[in-house]
Amino acid sequence: MSLLVVGSVAFDNIRTPYGEAESIAGGSATYFSVTASYFAPVNVVAVVGEDFGEKQMQIFQGRPIDTQGLERAKGQTFRWRGEYKGDMNEAHTLETQLNVFQSFAPKIPPSYLSSEFVFLGNIDPTLQLHVRKQLPKGRLVACDTMNYWIQGKLDDLKKTLATVDVLVINEGEARMLSGTENLRRAASTIQSFGPSTLIVKRGEHGACLFRDKSIFFAPAFPLEQVHDPTGAGDTFAGGFMGYLAKSGDLSEAVLRRALVYGSVMASFAVEEFGLSRLLRVQPEEIETRFREFKAMTHFDV
Amino acid sequence: MSLLVVGSVAFDNIRTPYGEAESIAGGSATYFSVTASYFAPVNVVAVVGEDFGEKQMQIFQGRPIDTQGLERAKGQTFRWRGEYKGDMNEAHTLETQLNVFQSFAPKIPPSYLSSEFVFLGNIDPTLQLHVRKQLPKGRLVACDTMNYWIQGKLDDLKKTLATVDVLVINEGEARMLSGTENLRRAASTIQSFGPSTLIVKRGEHGACLFRDKSIFFAPAFPLEQVHDPTGAGDTFAGGFMGYLAKSGDLSEAVLRRALVYGSVMASFAVEEFGLSRLLRVQPEEIETRFREFKAMTHFDV
Numbered sequence: 001m002s003l004l005v006v007g008s009v010a011f012d013n014i015r016t017p018y019g020e021a022e023s024i025a026g027g028s029a030t031y032f033s034v035t036a037s038y039f040a041p042v043n044v045v046a047v048v049g050e051d052f053g054e055k056q057m058q059i060f061q062g063r064p065i066d067t068q069g070l071e072r073a074k075g076q077t078f079r080w081r082g083e084y085k086g087d088m089n090e091a092h093t094l095e096t097q098l099n100v101f102q103s104f105a106p107k108i109p110p111s112y113l114s115s116e117f118v119f120l121g122n123i124d125p126t127l128q129l130h131v132r133k134q135l136p137k138g139r140l141v142a143c144d145t146m147n148y149w150i151q152g153k154l155d156d157l158k159k160t161l162a163t164v165d166v167l168v169i170n171e172g173e174a175r176m177l178s179g180t181e182n183l184r185r186a187a188s189t190i191q192s193f194g195p196s197t198l199i200v201k202r203g204e205h206g207a208c209l210f211r212d213k214s215i216f217f218a219p220a221f222p223l224e225q226v227h228d229p230t231g232a233g234d235t236f237a238g239g240f241m242g243y244l245a246k247s248g249d250l251s252e253a254v255l256r257r258a259l260v261y262g263s264v265m266a267s268f269a270v271e272e273f274g275l276s277r278l279l280r281v282q283p284e285e286i287e288t289r290f291r292e293f294k295a296m297t298h299f300d301v
Numbered sequence: 302m303s304l305l306v307v308g309s310v311a312f313d314n315i316r317t318p319y320g321e322a323e324s325i326a327g328g329s330a331t332y333f334s335v336t337a338s339y340f341a342p343v344n345v346v347a348v349v350g351e352d353f354g355e356k357q358m359q360i361f362q363g364r365p366i367d368t369q370g371l372e373r374a375k376g377q378t379f380r381w382r383g384e385y386k387g388d389m390n391e392a393h394t395l396e397t398q399l400n401v402f403q404s405f406a407p408k409i410p411p412s413y414l415s416s417e418f419v420f421l422g423n424i425d426p427t428l429q430l431h432v433r434k435q436l437p438k439g440r441l442v443a444c445d446t447m448n449y450w451i452q453g454k455l456d457d458l459k460k461t462l463a464t465v466d467v468l469v470i471n472e473g474e475a476r477m478l479s480g481t482e483n484l485r486r487a488a489s490t491i492q493s494f495g496p497s498t499l500i501v502k503r504g505e506h507g508a509c510l511f512r513d514k515s516i517f518f519a520p521a522f523p524l525e526q527v528h529d530p531t532g533a534g535d536t537f538a539g540g541f542m543g544y545l546a547k548s549g550d551l552s553e554a555v556l557r558r559a560l561v562y563g564s565v566m567a568s569f570a571v572e573e574f575g576l577s578r579l580l581r582v583q584p585e586e587i588e589t590r591f592r593e594f595k596a597m598t599h600f601d602v
Binding site: 206260296297 | 509
């Protein structure tokens with residue numbers, strides 16, 4: 001089944017203790033779609049500026065990624081400059097230039113309306129809701145959000161959450177959104193806002209899935225070296241949603257495997273700067289690492 | 302098989318966002334032995350003062366805990382006063398009175414020398430080594446330590462580590478001891494100091510086991526409310542070592558189940574202040590929670 005993603009495409013300037021990269025392609029829709037394309041066909045809705053050229057477009061080529069919805073606007077592409085220090089758990093934003101992203105009004109090409117699975121990347125919740133309303137009922141819709149919207153647009157965010165099936169956020173955001181420190185109670189509160197399934201990303205501590213009364217935990221893959229955490233969350237979401245779209249099924253067993261595939265893909269993403277590792281990961285490497293996750297978490301009762 | 306623990310017995314004054322408790326029995330050897338006694342017979346070596354009376358001794362009674370090695374010295378028992386705030390991941394020590402613990406020189410009763418499994422609780426590494434040397438070769442010896450010894454007595458600690466099979470420490474301590482942020486590399490460094498097996502406790506993020514090339518992760522049990530984290534680490538160690546002693550086996554499968562039993566027991570410990578929950582947990586509750594851990598981590602390949 002196919003997957004629709006709405007999000008950002010950006011140029012990133014990144015510095016980590018292991019090096020730096022200037023003007024490399026990034027953004028939530030980019031990480032998400034490259035990752036998800038290993039599992040299912042992806043339709044992208046995003047906006048780029050005139051500086052996003054042939055070289056950058058090659059990222060999407062040769063993969064089952066439809067870029068009809070990648071609007072080209074006058075001006076420059078969204079730019080982000082950030083730095084990671086020490087344990088690299090947190091990005092320090094040094095500069096943000098919204099550029100063409102400032103007036104982004106997502107337009108869904110008619111052919112995209114048949115996508116059964118939808119991921120609303122981390123954009124203004126008003127835009128997320130606007131997209132949601134254009135989609136036929138019955139689509140599985142997941143969304144992401146961030147501190148900025150939780151603090152600044154909570155009412156709008158709650159309207160969006162009331163219309164989605166899955167929310168994918170990080171642990172700090174889950175605490176902020178629910179107003180509670182305790183993860184289990186935070187999850188119940190957030191589920192009461194709308195999404196029946198909640199995925200909480202915990203960085204180097206893995207991720208967990210809350211659904212009805214069930215909870216599932218997966219660790220993060222213990223890499224010897226993380227070079228660049230940029231895009232790890234969107235990559236996780238791409239692996240998760242990609243596997244759901246591939247399976248076309250929302251059973252508990254599929255959701256659990258999807259969460260592990262999300263973790264697998266995120267573990268590749270952070271091995272190198274930007275998208276480089278993701279662009280050349282092989283399907284057999286994905287399967288091998290999936291089985292390594294199983295080996296790292298299995299015990300006999 | 303039987304289990305020997307050397308550690309502290311204390312009176313604790315604890316304040317958490319959920320209440321406070323004055324002069325309740327605590328200490329590493331106390332939490333450890335009560336917990337381990339659900340799995341195997343325990344021999345305790347520790348020191349108490351004249352204020353540790355009949356009421357406190359009842360903690361050990363009616364359980365397979367031998368208190369011959371619980372020395373009674375002139376003076377007051379070790380006292381600790383601490384507080385937990387916010388997310389309760391960290392204890393803030395408000396006061397420590399070492400009292401009789403200051404001159405603790407562990408004496409191992411001859412009948413204890415047949416214990417096949419040994420846990421050296423968090424005491425001066427010189428004392429840990431002193432105890433280690435009194436024990437016959439071939440015993441499985443695990444130990445704990447803390448920041449204070451890593452910073453102040455690293456050379457002595459390394460001498461102790463060279464003689465033990467298992468080290469059980471928390472994540473921050475693992476980073477400090479190894480001098481590296483990356484958990485996987487930290488584990489390799491620490492294993493090169495001596496212990497072939499390393500257990501890293503990650504608080505609310507669970508625990509992991511490093512052994513040869515294998516890694517195993519278990520989450521923490523997601524409680525709706527943590528009332529008092531005091532003793533959780535020693536309780537974890539008690540469940541882990543207790544299950545090993547019960548199994549009498551060090552296969553990978555047993556070590557993994559032992560780690561989960563450690564997490565199970567720690568999850569009970571923190572449900573109430575001090576030892577109260579641990580003192581009345583039922584074997585069937587332990588088994589039920591163990592199966593809940595399996596349900597929370599299982600996925601099909």
